[in-house]
Amino acid sequence: MSSNECAGFKSEYQNRVNYYWPDVNDKCKGGTLTIRHLENKTYPDYIIRRFKIHNNTTNTNRHVTIFNYTTWSYHGLADPLSLVVFHRHVIRATDNSAGRYTVVHCSAGVGRTGTYIALDALYREGEKTGIINVPMYVRRMRKDRMNMIQGDEQYKLLYLALMEAFSGPSRCLTTEKFVGAYQEQTCYANRGDVVQTSSQSIEFEELLSMRKKYTQRCYTSGRAQISANYTQSVLSVEEYMCHLSTIEGHITYYNAILLQSYLETDSLISAQYPLPDNTEDFLRLVNDFDARVVVFLCPLEDIDSTQAWFPTANHSKLNGLFVIKNTSSTQASNVRITNLNIQKQEFTKINITVVECPTWKEGKGTTDKRVLLDVIKAVKTEKSDQEGRIIVLSSDGVTRCGPFCVVYNVLEQISVDREVDIFTTTRQLQVRRPEFVSTLDEYQLCHDAVAEYLINDRVMETVTCEQKNE
Structure with missing residues (x-):
């Protein structure tokens, strides 16, 4: 199995398990593997950690990224928009990844994990086909693993997060693309092309x-x-x-x-x-x-x-x-x-x-x-x-x-x-x-x-x- 990404939840790392990685710019060894912690990026609701894992037997390297969502407590709920922003960051970072799988886990591996996996799968399906069926997908998940998504509140959160994801799609651009789009809009405005300059107005109305x-x-x-x-x-x-x-x-x-x-x-x-x-x-x-x-x-x-x-x-x-x-x-x-x-x-x-x-x-x-x-x-x-x-x-x-x-x-x-x-x-x-x-x-x-x-x-x-x- 090739897994280059891992999405985890809450700061249970601090309370429920021991850290299994070294400090930033340090390394540790376990069996045939040497793990080097390359960098951390800390955001208000999550942390991104990047590692290089060296297999001493095969003399090969693999880069692995851990996305740790820290504001979804064991008995609480995530903010829907915050969870969507986290999910989008994971998507952007993994779309061009060489790995075949993303590992998702929480404490028991069913409640928050199931909610996140359902959000990911249903969002991708909705983007591709324009149609999603939430109950059907949850039933399908539970055939593979019982109790995926626990309780009414997590089920409601899934709907709210999907609503946030579809009603306000990502408009994240690289700095180069943003400048290009801005200059193009400015050019249209200078020419008096009202139709082409209306995108910001449409965005603003969406915000309202x-x-x-x-x-x-x-x-x-x-x-x-x-x-x-x-x-x-x-x-x-x-x-x-x-x-x-x-x-x-x-x-x-x-x-x-x-x-x-x-x-x-x-x-x-x-x-x-x-x-x-x-x-x-x-x-x-x-x-x-x-x-x-x-x-x-x-x-x-x-x-x-x-x-x-x-x-x-x-x-x-x-x-x-x-x-x-x-x-x-x-x-x-x-x-x-x-x-x-x-x-x-x-x-x-x-x-x-x-x-x-x-x-x-x-x-x-x-x-x-x-x-x-x-x-x-x-x-x-x-x-x-x-x-x-x-x-x-x-x-x-x-x-x-x-x-x-x-x-x-x-x-x-x-x-x-x-x-x-x-x-x-x-x-x-x-x-x-x-x-x-x-x-x-x-x-x-x-x-x-x-x-x-x-x-x-x-x-x-x-x-x-x-x-x-x-």
Whole structure:
């Protein structure tokens, strides 16, 4: 049997079995085999591990990849869209594989394993014929192995995952193909060919139709603290909300949502600007969630509450439980960076970097791609030097934050996988912030900024790196 891929589930590796592979860049021996761990790629919901296995008897090598889905717990359920994104990554990585088989396993090898195998087989069948029969395929699986797919919830998950897979097909492109498609669309637009330029509009309408719909119960905290929101039409979804620590006389609500980046779990927070009466709550958000980079997508001077908490150069300001000191500041054409240290009562000081956009005036519509890119690149530079989360703020925590988070995540995708999927990136972010990227202009801005980065900025970064290495 030739098996070059293995898809596994959950972090049961940590609790239920011993690791059977060496650390990265190390090797181990077992019988006639020598296993070398080549690399790891870690994503929010899964890990990809690559190995080279050398058979000492036949003097032959085989490359094997393990795809470990880590967010499907033993007694829980996977998020349907997350599972589909994982499955698509496996497909892309294995389509040109030399191996004949993919090994799929979980703890017992029937529940989650059966659900994943059914998703894979039915998706491929649907793509090929346009027709699938879920009950028939499950019965067929169970003839070969009893109890494949365990319980109603896993069966329901299979349907939800298939719906996600078919209703929003993958639009993942290599960076080269994305640039080619973008330039072709731009050419059609310049010629006034409306029919040929409608693909982005169609994609955007698909996104709007697939946005997750929440009930009023999902906004309990936001509705209870309605005066703490910039606008009543944008509230935090309870499941993903940043709950502040409990302090007597203070609320625990702030309109802020935890988001995944392309590479890290809950590493981004989208939040509204602090209201004049809630500046201390904003500082609590920074402190409670260990934010080290705070991004204001407008000039700070345009926000009414700034004077209540933001000190002038080389000065300090007291705000409730916090003392904030402005230690230094620098400015470029589209970005101003200020270094602050914040101390809560007698606790240790924390250093944060405030990144603001002085050219993106509050009330102004969609910004220029160059402005958005410059802000994101500045944030990435600051983040590379320190741990902690990134808080991105706009008037309602949605406008401007949406394009920022989409482009930020896609640039991570480019750096790791040399691929672009703006459509799926937006879909994933809209699960937690349904109001993200609510206009075609914002969706177009995401495409423009990513294309600008690939055509101009990435080339310059490569040249700069080569010069440093000379």
